[in-house]
Amino acid sequence: xxxxxxxxxxxxxxxxxxxxxxxxxxxxxxxxxxxxxxxxxxxxxxxxxxxxxxxxxxxxxxxxxxxxxxxxxxxxxxxxxxxxxxxxxxxxxxxxxxxxxxxxxxxxxxxxxxxxxxxxxxxxxxxxxxxxxxxxxxxxxxxxxxxxxxxxxxxxxxxxxxxxxxxxxxxxxx
Amino acid sequence: xxxxxxxxxxxxxxxxxxxxxxxxxxxxxxxxxxxxxxxxxxxxxxxxxxxxxxxxxxxxxxxxxxxxxxxxxxxxxxxxxxxxxxxxxxxxxxxxxxxxxxxxxxxxxxxxxxxxxxxxxxxxxxxxxxxxxxxxxxxxxxxxxxxxxxxxxxxxxxxxxxxxxxxxxxxxxxxxxxxxxxxxxxxxxxxxxxxxxxxxxxxxxxxxxxxxxxxxxxxxxxxxxxxxxxxxxxxxxxxxxxxxxxxxxxxxxxxxxxxxxxxxxxxxxxxxxxxxxxxxxxxxxxxxxxxxxxxxxxxxxxxxxxxxxxxxxxxxxxxxxxxxxxxxxxxxxxxxxxxxxxxxxxxxxxxxxxxxxxxxxxxxxxxxxxxxxxxxxxxxxxxxxxxxxxxxxxxxxxxxxxxxxxxxxxxxxxxxxxxxxxxxxxxxxxx
Numbered sequence: 244x245x246x247x248x249x250x251x252x253x254x255x256x257x258x259x260x261x262x263x264x265x266x267x268x269x270x271x272x273x274x275x276x277x278x279x280x281x282x283x284x285x286x287x288x289x290x291x292x293x294x295x296x297x298x299x300x301x302x303x304x305x306x307x308x309x310x311x312x313x314x315x316x317x318x319x320x321x322x323x324x325x326x327x328x329x330x331x332x333x334x335x336x337x338x339x340x341x342x343x344x345x346x347x348x349x350x351x352x353x354x355x356x357x358x359x360x361x362x363x364x365x366x367x368x369x370x371x372x373x374x375x376x377x378x379x380x381x382x383x384x385x386x387x388x389x390x391x392x393x394x395x396x397x398x399x400x401x402x403x404x405x406x407x408x409x410x411x412x413x414x415x416x417x
Numbered sequence: 418x419x420x421x422x423x424x425x426x427x428x429x430x431x432x433x434x435x436x437x438x439x440x441x442x443x444x445x446x447x448x449x450x451x452x453x454x455x456x457x458x459x460x461x462x463x464x465x466x467x468x469x470x471x472x473x474x475x476x477x478x479x480x481x482x483x484x485x486x487x488x489x490x491x492x493x494x495x496x497x498x499x500x501x502x503x504x505x506x507x508x509x510x511x512x513x514x515x516x517x518x519x520x521x522x523x524x525x526x527x528x529x530x531x532x533x534x535x536x537x538x539x540x541x542x543x544x545x546x547x548x549x550x551x552x553x554x555x556x557x558x559x560x561x562x563x564x565x566x567x568x569x570x571x572x573x574x575x576x577x578x579x580x581x582x583x584x585x586x587x588x589x590x591x592x593x594x595x596x597x598x599x600x601x602x603x604x605x606x607x608x609x610x611x612x613x614x615x616x617x618x619x620x621x622x623x624x625x626x627x628x629x630x631x632x633x634x635x636x637x638x639x640x641x642x643x644x645x646x647x648x649x650x651x652x653x654x655x656x657x658x659x660x661x662x663x664x665x666x667x668x669x670x671x672x673x674x675x676x677x678x679x680x681x682x683x684x685x686x687x688x689x690x691x692x693x694x695x696x697x698x699x700x701x702x703x704x705x706x707x708x709x710x711x712x713x714x715x716x717x718x719x720x721x722x723x724x725x726x727x728x729x730x731x732x733x734x735x736x737x738x739x740x741x742x743x744x745x746x747x748x749x750x751x752x753x754x755x756x757x758x759x760x761x762x763x764x765x766x767x768x769x770x771x772x773x774x775x776x777x778x779x780x781x782x783x784x785x786x787x788x789x790x791x792x793x794x795x796x797x798x799x800x801x802x803x804x805x806x807x808x809x810x811x812x813x814x815x816x817x818x819x820x821x822x823x824x825x826x827x828x829x830x831x832x833x834x835x836x837x838x839x840x841x842x843x844x845x846x847x848x
């Protein structure tokens with residue numbers, strides 16, 4: 244036997260342990276304490292009454308629903324480079340590019356769809372974007388709809404989402 | 418049989434059926450709410466009918482509707498024994514329900530010299546009835562598990578069968594020592610015995626006279642009802658849902674409800690054999706009769722206090738936090754319930770005043786005492802059900818072999834030794 248092996252003594256099995264009932268009594272003490280405390284004042288329980296109470300602890304790093312950012316002059320920041328669609332592991336970003344007429348850049352998206360039913364909210368698109376044009380800082384955690392089509396976000400919808408943490412415009416495209 | 422006998426028989430039967438069946442939704446709700454409160458959650462509290470949520474108990478009725486409306490799916494691989502497959506949950510449910518029927522809810526009522534039992538089945542061999550009928554319940558489990566043609570179900574059924582063999586013995590033997598002590602097999606006479614005093618000051622409850630047998634009885638009944646810490650017939654992590662793996666919708670609900678009726682029955686048996694049944698400690702029916710005036714005045718003092726505490730608790734807890742914008746009708750509900758509770762209290766007070774000062778008939782007094790005993794029984798029953806539920810959320814499950822070991826190596830010898838000691842003491846006292 245190697246001298247590195249340490250034999251750890253098992254916790255002793257006293258008569259009290261073997262009886263098992265005192266341990267159940269101790270457990271009951273804990274559960275009854277919780278039960279009566281909470282029964283006495285159920286509003287003090289640290290839970291959210293969800294639909295009426297919204298969570299307040301969403302941090303800046305929380306990956307919520309996507310949005311497309313604007314430039315300072317309110318035009319689209321996206322240059323339709325397809326980086327996000329390439330990085331996307333679930334292939335849920337569908338971009339169609341078109342020529343940009345206002346002289347700010349060469350390309351812009353004609354349509355930009357994100358299928359949020361396919362999306363795994365990994366945030367790779369945000370990491371890949373060279374223009375800071377796509378972000379997940381909306382703080383929106385709940386998305387509902389009546390049919391599948393409701394969950395496919397179009398360019399207009401994505402542009403209409405507001406950032407929840409102050410940074411409104413794209414930091415990369417002035 | 419006189420008219421009053423027939424009326425009392427019908428009333429007590431209806432009472433038994435109501436107590437057994439109407440407590441199912443309440444128990445399911447209690448289980449979920451208590452689980453929540455023990456784990457610092459809230460549990461179901463939203464379902465309501467017109468703003469009345471009654472703490473969320475409406476949820477259980479919504480669940481019943483859901484189960485009734487579900488597709489009655491019949492597994493196609495089951496070719497033989499379809500009839501028995503459908504019958505199995507009913508056997509379990511019926512056995513639990515019938516076993517409950519031998520419990521007395523109040524002392525025998527004397528009407529025109531006829532003594533009438535407030536017991537759904539007016540039998541004087543209740544202990545044997547309970548032992549015989551409750552043991553049938555496991556047959557439903559075994560039939561269901563075997564006929565499901567499914568490995569998990571078969572394993573669950575085998576486990577349930579072996580568990581019954583090992584715990585039925587300990588249960589029966591612990592009850593034998595109660596039979597020896599109380600010298601009766603009639604539940605009602607057992608309660609009578611327990612309304613005496615022991616050593617002059619302790620109530621002669623089974624838990625005081627026979628502590629060891631009481632503990633064995635409680636443990637064996639926990640095993641008998643298949644509840645934690647003895648859930649071996651079903652186990653998510655090992656054998657999926659055990660014997661009810663192939664059961665859906667109302668067939669499943671029958672097993673589910675049977676489990677709760679069995680729990681209710683076990684609670685009733687425990688309080689009847691060891692916690693004084695429908696009696697308050699130290700107070701027998703005779704004492705209540707002799708001191709009816711004092712008793713009713715005490716009631717008239719205590720009922721408003723209890724109702725006041727309840728109303729205060731409701732006003733404190735049936736509201737939302739200030740941060741929530743809408744209270745979804747909770748305020749209105751609190752108001753209505755307060756009015757209803759105060760009204761009922763006033764009614765009871767009026768009845769008690771009438772009984773005391775304007776009424777000479779002894780029959781009315783004894784009916785009032787019977788109602789009081791039924792109330793005591795229900796309160797005790799619910800308290801023990803809550804104990805059952807809290808145990809479930811306290812103790813982790815035993816492994817299957819540990820369950821067997823406890824049953825055969827500890828409970829059975831202890832029960833036998835206890836019978837021995839009891840018999841020696843009882844014979845010694847009577848000499």
